[in-house]
Structure formats: structure tokens, C-alpha cells
Amino acid sequence: MKNFIVRTITGIFYVAAIVVSFSDPFAMLFLFALVTGLTAWEFCGLVNDHVPHTQVNRFICTVAAVYFFLAMSGYVGGITPSSGVFIPYLLTIIYLFISELYLKQENPINNWAYTMLSQMYIALPISMIPVLAFNGVDDGEVHFNALLPLSVFIFLWVSDTGAYCCGSLFGKHKLFPRISPGKSWEGSIGGGVLVIAAAAIVGWIDNSQAANIQDSSIQAASSMSIWKWIGLGLVVCIFGTWGDLVESLFKRTIGIKDSGNILPGHGGMLDRFDSSLLAFPAAVVYMYILLLFEL
Numbered sequence: 001m002k003n004f005i006v007r008t009i010t011g012i013f014y015v016a017a018i019v020v021s022f023s024d025p026f027a028m029l030f031l032f033a034l035v036t037g038l039t040a041w042e043f044c045g046l047v048n049d050h051v052p053h054t055q056v057n058r059f060i061c062t063v064a065a066v067y068f069f070l071a072m073s074g075y076v077g078g079i080t081p082s083s084g085v086f087i088p089y090l091l092t093i094i095y096l097f098i099s100e101l102y103l104k105q106e107n108p109i110n111n112w113a114y115t116m117l118s119q120m121y122i123a124l125p126i127s128m129i130p131v132l133a134f135n136g137v138d139d140g141e142v143h144f145n146a147l148l149p150l151s152v153f154i155f156l157w158v159s160d161t162g163a164y165c166c167g168s169l170f171g172k173h174k175l176f177p178r179i180s181p182g183k184s185w186e187g188s189i190g191g192g193v194l195v196i197a198a199a200a201i202v203g204w205i206d207n208s209q210a211a212n213i214q215d216s217s218i219q220a221a222s223s224m225s226i227w228k229w230i231g232l233g234l235v236v237c238i239f240g241t242w243g244d245l246v247e248s249l250f251k252r253t254i255g256i257k258d259s260g261n262i263l264p265g266h267g268g269m270l271d272r273f274d275s276s277l278l279a280f281p282a283a284v285v286y287m288y289i290l291l292l293f294e295l
Contacts, residue, residue, distance in 0.1 A: 003265055004265075006264045006265040007264070007265030007266060008265075009264075009265075010263050010264050010265045010266055011265075011266065014263065014266070014272065015157070017031060018031070018150075018153055019150065022133075022146035022149065022150045023146070025077065025133070025134075025144045028129070028130075028133065028146070028149075029070070029073050029130065032069065032126055032129055032130075033066055033069050033070055033073075035126060035269065035273065036065050036066050036069045036122065036123060036126045036127075037062050037065065037066045038262065038269045039065075039122050039126070039269040039270060039273060040061055040062040040065035040066070040118050040122050040123060041058060041062045042259055042260050042262070042268050042269050042270060043117075043118050043121070043122055043259075043270060044056050044057075044058040044061050044062065044114075044118055045058060046254060046256065046259060046260075046270075047114045047118075047254075050254040050255060050256060051110065051114065051254055053105075053106040053107040053110060054107060054110040054111055054114055055105060055111060056111055056114050056115045056118065057096060057099070057115070060092065060095075060096060061096070061115055061118045061119070063092075064089060064092045064093065064096075064119065064123070065118060065119060065122055065123035066123075067088065067089055067092070068086075068089050068119065068123045068124070068127055069123060069126055069127045069130075071085045071086050071088075071089055072127040072130060072131065073127070073130040073134075076130050076131050076134045076142075077130060077133075077134045077142055077144075078134070078141075078142035093116075093119070096112075096115050097112060100112060121277060122277065124281070125276070125277040125278065125280050125281050126273075126276075126277070126280070128280040128281050128283070128284045129149045129280060130149075131284050132145075132148045132149040132152070132280070132283060132284060132287065133145060133146060133148065133149045135148075147202070147205075147206060148283075148287075149280075151199075151202050151229075151232070151233075152232075152236050152276070152279055152280060152283050153276070154198060154202065155195050155198060155199065155232075155233045155236040155237060155240070155279075156236060156237075156240045156275045156276060156279055158191070158194050158195050158198045159191040159192065159194070159195050159236070159237045159240055159241070159275075160191065160240075160275070161191070161194070162187075162190045162191035162192075162193065162194035162195070163183070163187035163188055163190060163191035163241075164187065165187075165190065166186055166187045166189070166190025166191065167182070167183065167184045167186060167187025167188075167190070168187075170184075170186040170187075170190070171184030171185075171186045171187050172184065172186060173185040173186065175187070175188055175241075176245055179245050179248045179249050179252060180244070180245055180248045183241075183244075183245075188241060191237060191241075192234065192237045192238075195233040195234065195236070195237040196230055196233060196234065198233060199226075199229045199230045199232060199233030199234075200226055200229065200230060202229055202233075203224065203225065203226035203227075203228070203229030203230065204226060206224065206229065207225075207226065224290070228290060228295070231286065232283060232286055232287075235279075235282050235283060235286045236279045236282070236283055238282075239278040239279045239281075239282035239283075240275035240276070240278065240279040241275070242278050243274050243275040243276065243277050243278030243279055244274050244275045246274070246277070246278065247259070247270055247271070247274035247277070248274075250270075258271055259271045
């Protein structure tokens, strides 16, 4: 009972922090820059402690991850429109490769691999949040649209809740027993059904708000049809499940149960954001497909 109470309180603060952060673009950037840094730091620590013959530069990997997030945010947000903002990040990556020539580590290939994984698995996916949040319109201005990235989190939360409830009540067929024995097909399907309902509601709210916007160019960039919202919800649900499984595979491979204990009752940062690490890149791809084919 005590653990349930702690988990509930932590969950409330976690959800509240994310929801409130989307009320202001700078609050959002601050929060997820912090999330990026904490998650990269945690990941590199797990690698150094649990992967044999492997030592990555934890500090530089973390700084690089945070810088990439901020550079991406500045670029898509119109704060630093020049792509030159990414040059310091590229120089850092080059340094991390070259440094292995002189450190005489036992397995430099492992060090390179996990160094790049810290960027590809953490920095890049979280940096897709501002890509969804900042939308350019015909007048050349960049507008902050909190609903799109916030909806990804909402769909993930609804999917997790639905999967847990339906899996507990009806779960009989294991979804991926080799990696996550607790997940069931019944739970995943139940979560998906609830996400469809949530996406329809978000789509209705979005279209209701867009109808009150006078500027047609902003209106076009702000709204999608309900069917497109449902499509986004399903993409997030599917890739969020895969994201959860990817993190489970990582933990099983290095032999740990939780990635950390920074969030009481919820484990570490990777445990809390695992689903989003695949869901956000998939959501960006989905949105660009809609844009590319003018769907």
C-alpha cells in the first residue's frame, strides 16, 4: 500500500509537470532539456556500471545530448535559424571518436557504440518534441502549438493505463514473453481502443479551437481532421509499446530491473520515458508523411 501511494504521488507530479510545462515554450524547453540531461546521464552510468569492458565519457555525452536538444529547439523555434548551431555538437561527436585513439581502453568499439547510442536513443528522440511543438506558417512566423506534443504524452498515458487494466482483467496471450512477460495482446488491444477514443476527443477539441482562429494560415497549421488524429494515436500507441520493449530488452541485456530510482515508485528516467523514445520520432515521421503527400 505504501508503494502504491508513493507511486501515485510521483505519477501526479510527473503528469502535472509535463502538462504545465506546455503552457509556455520556455518552460517546455527547460523541462525537457533537464529530462534529456538526466536520462543521458543515467544511461551512460548504466553502461559504465553494467556493460563489461566499456567506459563512455558520461559527462561529455550528457552535455552533448543537452546541447543537441537546445540546438534543435532553437533551430525549429526560429531562435537560431542558421544550421550552424549544430557545428559544436558535430565537433563534440568527432572528439568522442578521436579520443578513443589515445585512451587505450580495452574495448573502444563498445565505447564508440554506446556513446553514439546515448545520442541516437536519447538526445535525438527527445529533440523531436520541439519539432512537433513549433510550426511554421505562410507568414514566415513560427508558432508554438502545445497540443501536438502534449497529445503524444496523453496517448502514451492512456495506452499504458488501458493496457494495464485490460491486461489485468483479460490478459491470457503473451505479447512478447521473451522480453516482457507481463504484457499481453489483450492489454495492448485494450490500450489501443482507448487511445482511439482519446484521439477522437483530442481531434474534436482541436477542430473546435481551430474554428475560432481568424488567421487561416495559422488555422491550417493548427488543426487536423479527427481521422488524422486517430492515425497519430495509433502510431503513438504501437511505437510506444515497442519503445517500452526496447528498454526492457536493454535492461535484460545488462542484467538490471530498474534503470534508476530518481522517481520514487517509478524507477529511473529511462523507465518513465521509454515509450516516448520511439513514439516521438514515429509521430514526427507520421506528420511529415501527411505534409509530404498533402493528406
